[in-house]
Amino acid sequence: MNRPRHLHLAPGGGSPGSLRRPHSLPGLLPQADWQALLGGANPLSPSQWQQLDGMVQLRRLHSGEVVFLRDQTAQSLVAVCQGMVGLGQTGEGQQFRLERSLAGPQWLDLHSAWLGELRGQNAWALRPTLVLDWPLALARPWLEQHPAALEQLLRALAAQVRELTVATHDLMHKDANGRVAAWLLQHAGAGDQLRLAERKREIAAQLGITPETLSRVMRQLSNKELVKVQGYRIDLLDRDGLQKMASGKE
């Protein structure tokens, strides 16, 4: 009912292979990474893995397919095991507008089911993706027997609160330059090189700006020799300068 009709191929320019969208689902071995989702520091036992596998439902999704819709009642915890999922509202004309994207393995919607509310956002696969549904009716009693896992779930929820708090702060108080600079620093991690894993328009959407503005900002950063842009490959030339820009100064 929605988005991509064909989705030939992804970006021009450097066009990293990771962005290609084949019609057939590649080797997504249908397996959940429970250690990443629930384990944390203390490892889970093989029997626990088995119990968990028995409770969940796995779905392999093509690029563009719906994970859930915002007016559906939430009765399960949802995670993306592999691939990438977009979260957002419906804009004009039934089209999805991206607000956030999550790469697996990561929890996708932990909060709605606990509140017994609607999902609140639409979720759809941004590329071939493996998604996990864990009905809360099964999860709740299991978690009561495994407080360590429950605490890990709580930690994941806490991390989301932190991320969203930062996001609202940036939207309120940073201009486009600052948000882009902050995004670059965050996604570069330790290294000074970074390869964009999403289309630029998707990055722009998550920063709350238009693709045109992102393009102009990148050129501006490039002119100031803060970064070097080659298609989807970006080198950070001046971290201090970027940091200053991300702080809103200058």
Next chain:
Amino acid sequence: MNRPRHLHLAPGGGSPGSLRRPHSLPGLLPQADWQALLGGANPLSPSQWQQLDGMVQLRRLHSGEVVFLRDQTAQSLVAVCQGMVGLGQTGEGQQFRLERSLAGPQWLDLHSAWLGELRGQNAWALRPTLVLDWPLALARPWLEQHPAALEQLLRALAAQVRELTVATHDLMHKDANGRVAAWLLQHAGAGDQLRLAERKREIAAQLGITPETLSRVMRQLSNKELVKVQGYRIDLLDRDGLQKMASGKE
């Protein structure tokens, strides 16, 4: 080190009494409302109340006093028992910039301590306030013995995720008119009348706009006869019109 020196009296106009800021702390009986914070549906027993009271530290704060600072390591769960607390970052010149305000009884910072990180935001009393600190080192073992309470905590965290998600969405996709309209509808609840419990500049800050813009938007709404403004008292005249404006249409 910061904000109000005197804070004579609050707003002009209608000037609701709830906004006055006396120098002496009125009758804040130093008691935590555990039922609201941890109970939820199932009631807590008197012995549990006692245990909890023994673990926490209560602080009575004057208007403007600091609850915590953003570069402090979080080792406790913090809640507002009574009064009102502002959350935000430090702007230029060591001044606090409000981003969110929470009225008691409500959890203030549930997430930082679980992550073992810094607070990330400053928190200060917006009026005489009773604040609760619950060291995580004590809370964690107690919660393992009381899974129902832990689940309630998780629910509170989930509610914060939902709120923040809505906030980021609004900041990304709604203009000032839409955000104000949405705010009015949310805070009016069922009734068509609503009395502002904060200064207008604080409301504006939470909406990510300047006080000037808020004033202009209110006049615009008033001219369209969507609302009737009398100082700090606001009557909603046309909920459908406001809803339409909040949706971004028109």
Next chain:
DNA sequence: CGAACCCTTGATACGCTTCAACAAGAGTGG
């Protein structure tokens, strides 16, 4: 009374969006 605070209103400036056009890459079908 003056001082301090708040809200309001007006004029101006700036940032970003919108609209439009263009180039490049990649599939499609002749």
Next chain:
DNA sequence: CCACTCTTGTTGAAGCGTATCAAGGGTTCG
């Protein structure tokens, strides 16, 4: 192989929305 289409990113010109700066009125406090 070509032209054709559809995508993405880029660049430019115009316009809207909001911030900024400045001034004035209202209220409370000392």
